[in-house]
Amino acid sequence: MRIDKAEVIVTSPDRNFVTLKLTTADGLTGLGDATLNGREMAVVAYLSEHVVPLLLGRDARRIEDTWQFLYRSAYWRRGPVTMAAIAAVDMALWDIKGKAAGMPVYELLGGASRNGLLAYGHASGRDNEELFDSVREHQAQGYRAIRIQSAVPGLKSIYGIASNATYEENSGVRYDHEPAQRGGLPNEEDWDTRSYLRHIPTVFEAVRNEFGPEVPLLHDGHHRMTPIQAAQLGKSLEPYDLFWLEDCTPAENQEALRLVRQHTTTPLAIGEIFNTVWDYQQIVREQLIDYVRSAVTHTGGITHLKKVLDYASQYQIKSGMHGPTDISPVGMAAAMHLGLSIHNFGIQEYMKHGEKTDAVFEQSYTWNDGFLHPGDKPGLGVELDVDEAGNYPYIRAYLPYNRLADGTVHDW
């Protein structure tokens, strides 16, 4: 069970993915997702230059010890690059342990706590008619819970809209919202919070009128509001019974959530850009959120995110793991094994990958009537076709950024 080989594989089938592949002396392999959207090559360098030499010869069975060694021995802790690199090692070691045991990873984590994972998809539109079509398309694909994002009159291009003009110009396809644009420099989008705050409640009113009270609806504020603006939005959305309002304020300021919480009963989800349990210390202890948005890929892997979710479970705070297309199928599988096993699972974000990605990553997880399941193959249940991956070399890609009408850079 000594680690004999550690390879960092970069491939760009529909977008960039970074995968760590570990091979043991007895021939077992494990995969880990290290994809950090828009800064992929920083993690590649971190892994190749600094982590791979530490892994060769180590005992692949010692997952916790390896995690602590990589985290503490670096001295410079935390941050998305470090934690994505550690996450990839951690996932690959769980994959190997599952294969060695002949069990899916969720069995090693305590076994299934449910039959499947409720997942939500992303509906969006430039106007209500296009949004309703998108909701119907998602329902036809089996989605039972749906995130609602809408364009705002007067703004030309904003987050979360699959049919943004810039998106169509760059890719020519609409399979889902994919904000990172390959080749070239970051797209500039525009923003006006007051217009957004006026418009979004009218969108939710229209969606509830069209689709009724039952369907769980979610919305992502994408870090753009001040605390009092977020409080105002949460309050104005209360009649429409949201499953959650996500990232209503920039997440670094944990105290901001106190003010939001004092003013609204709309459930709050936060943390897709958090990396460690310490990022959640105050907001969990003070019960300022309802859902933890971290991805296995960006939060130090299964080992560390399980600690975050166990801590949150004391306060009835549930999981809502990040799962857009920049989480690779390996990272998605890891999320599903963890989500199936923990008691405080809430919901899983799930955007289907493109056909090219599915050909590179052979998956055994399933999508059935709105529920995901990681499958029962030993380990994580995902294999990488290295030859197919080699057909798609890395292409630099940037996420967009925002400017206000007067030219000020705003949170994207």
Ligand SMILES: [Mg+2]
């Ligand atoms: Mg989000």
